[in-house]
Amino acid sequence: MVSLLRLSLAPVVMIVALAGPVLAQEAGDATSESVTPEIILAGSNLYNGGTCIICHAIAGKGSGTRAPDLSDVEWLHSQGDLDGILQTILAGVSQQNIKAVKPRQFPMNPKGGLNVPDEQIANVAAYVWALSQPEPHEFIEQQWRFLELARSGQFADARAVFEAAQQTYPDNLLVPENGMNAFGYEFLGSGDVDGAIEVFQLNVDLHPEAFNPWDSLAEAYMTKGDNERAIEYYQKSLDLNPQNTNAVDKLKELGAE
């Protein structure tokens, strides 16, 4: 239902549950001591479970032409210090301030489109800062590993990495539900329907009671031309959320209702 394109074309606003610790406001002189593992995990939940992932991809690894890699040490809008990163995220990047030589298509809304208080954005900034540090947190390394394996089509290994991380960090998913869905659309957008099915299937397995992953899985099967499964999964999504008008429309289109 929440498709990548629709999300990025419209002004992006997503409400993310407020949770976790809050980074002290004096973010200017960040050290590995002030950016605690707790803060990194809280920032990761907001980043990878919210809007940032749509343009900057899992753990900042870029996604083609949409937005820059946040895990390298090249910074276009600040010096890469925590406060500079925080100010960029708070302000966003308007169309005329986009620096890429070939203009990127979508500007970045203030707070990257995240509808959370500034204190929570400080956690996101700490997470982004941590992505470019010489020794990133192990959780971040595992996010990159998951991304790399999935992007190279090694889905069984990607799943294994994901599950191992769940054992170590039972309260934090490497990629939360909304982020995993956005990741699936990365595959669908590049024409890799089978890759998208793998990602959406993983999301469905992780969140069997959530309607949106089923809707996306159905969309991928519909794209593949497997209408039987598309109908089954749109129906499943609709059972879980009777308000899902997208599923109603698609079921009509598929001749099922």
Ligand code: HEC
């Ligand atoms: C709609 C796409 C989009 C979304 C969503 C988005 N960004 Fe961006 N972001 C961009 C673009 C475009 C730029 C500027 C690129 C350029 O100047 O070439 C940018 C720049 C940045 C920069 C500065 C990078 C640098 O090199 O100085 C940071 C930091 C950043 N984004 C973090 C975030 C975070 C954190 C989120 C989520 C809260 C987010 N962005 C959401 C598109 C997006």
